[in-house]
Each structure stands twice: as structure tokens, then as C-alpha cells.
Amino acid sequence: MSGAKTxxxxxxxxxxxxxxxxxxxxxxxxxxxxGLPAYACTxxxxxFLAPDFPLRxxxxxxxxxxxxxxxxxxKKGLIxxxxxxxxxxxxxxxxxxxxxxxxxxxxxxxxxPFDVALTVPLFRCASCERDLLHPPEExxxxxxxAAGNAFRAANVPPG
Numbered sequence: 001m002s003g004a005k006t007x008x009x010x011x012x013x014x015x016x017x018x019x020x021x022x023x024x025x026x027x028x029x030x031x032x033x034x035g036l037p038a039y040a041c042t043x044x045x046x047x048f049l050a051p052d053f054p055l056r057x058x059x060x061x062x063x064x065x066x067x068x069x070x071x072x073x074x075k076k077g078l079i080x081x082x083x084x085x086x087x088x089x090x091x092x093x094x095x096x097x098x099x100x101x102x103x104x105x106x107x108x109x110x111x112x113p114f115d116v117a118l119t120v121p122l123f124r125c126a127s128c129e130r131d132l133l134h135p136p137e138e139x140x141x142x143x144x145x146a147a148g149n150a151f152r153a154a155n156v157p158p159g
Contacts, residue, residue: 007041014039014047018114024150027134027142028099028121031061031150035114038156046156049109054158056108058147061116064104068139073123073132083123083134090127098122098131118143 005014017040022033040046048054062068073083073092083092100120105113120139122131133139151158 005039007039007043007045008047009045010041010043012041012043014041014045016049017046018112019046019154019156022150022154022156024146024148024153026145026149027138029139029142029146030117030119031143031146032117032119033114033150034117035112036154036156037111037114038154044155046154048156048158049111051158053108054147054151057106057116058144060106060108061118061143061147062140064102064118068120068133068136071130071132072135072139075135085123085125085128085130085132087130088125088128090125092123092125092132094123098124100131100133 006012007014017038019036019038020034022036024031037049038046039049071086074086075081076084084090085092100122101117103115103117106116107113120133122133124131
């Protein structure tokens with residue numbers, strides 16, 4: 001029995017490859033991955049290095065030092081929620097034209113390092129002129145969706 005891995009869709013042998021650029025976006029959060037390791041067959045079918053690879057990648061993105069470090073807008077209101085500045089309490093009326101960006105090299109499952117760039121929209125407080133991230137739970141949810149959109153765009157199915 002050979003140790004060769006085979007494609008789950010067509011049964012042909014797969015080889016380790018690196019995807020040039022994979023990107024996805026959700027709620028203004030953009031995830032760009034360069035050099036994502038994956039298995040691919042000659043017919044173009046792709047799969048992750050391991051079934052839990054996408055989950056580990058998302059967990060790793062959420063743990064990146066400083067990527068989503070404060071200050072965050074807070075949501076207030078019982079029925080109609082509004083964003084507010086945590087410092088001056090001013091209501092945030094819209095997102096600014098600025099974004100916070102970070103780029104990191106990541107390894108998962110002893111893969112070769114690959115680069116991940118994250119871009120997050122910011123609020124601008126009109127009162128104190130601070131730039132603020134969305135609340136952490138919104139950032140986490142949008143980041144997971146953006147990563148999922150990147151995987152779907154690259155035609156890498158889950159599992």
C-alpha cells in the first residue's frame with residue numbers, strides 16, 4: 001500500500017500546492033491569504049491539509065497579537081442598538097474611511113509559513129476624533145465569515 005493521498009472527488013493522486021492569493025470579505029473585514037497550503041489533484045480539485053485546518057486558521061487569526069486590540073465601539077440601547085465611543089460616550093454615526101490593517105506569517109499543521117493580511121473598518125468618533133474598531137463579537141463573526149468566503153472563492157471545500 002502506498003502512502004500517497006488521493007482526491008476525494010475523483011480518486012486521482014493529490015500533491016501539496018500553495019495557492020497564490022485567496023481573499024474573502026464580510027461586513028467590511030477582508031482576509032487575504034498568500035501561499036495557502038492545500039492538496040490539489042491534476043483535475044483542479046482542492047482540499048485542506050487536514051479537516052480541522054480552516055478552524056485552526058480562524059482560531060489563529062483571532063489570536064494574532066494586536067490585530068484586534070482596543071479601542072472598540074460599544075453598542076447601547078434596548079430595542080434599537082447604536083454604537084458609542086467608550087471614552088466620551090458620543091454616538092458614532094458612521095464608519096470612517098480608514099481601516100486598520102495587519103499582516104502576519106502563520107504556520108498550521110507544520111505547514112510552510114504563509115502570509116495573512118487582515119483589514120478591518122474603523123468608526124471615527126466625531127466628538128473626540130478617535131478611530132474605533134467594531135465590538136469584538138462582531139469582528140469575530142465577520143472574520144469567520146470572511147475566511148469562509150475566501151475558502152469558497154478559492155474552491156477549497158470544508159473537510
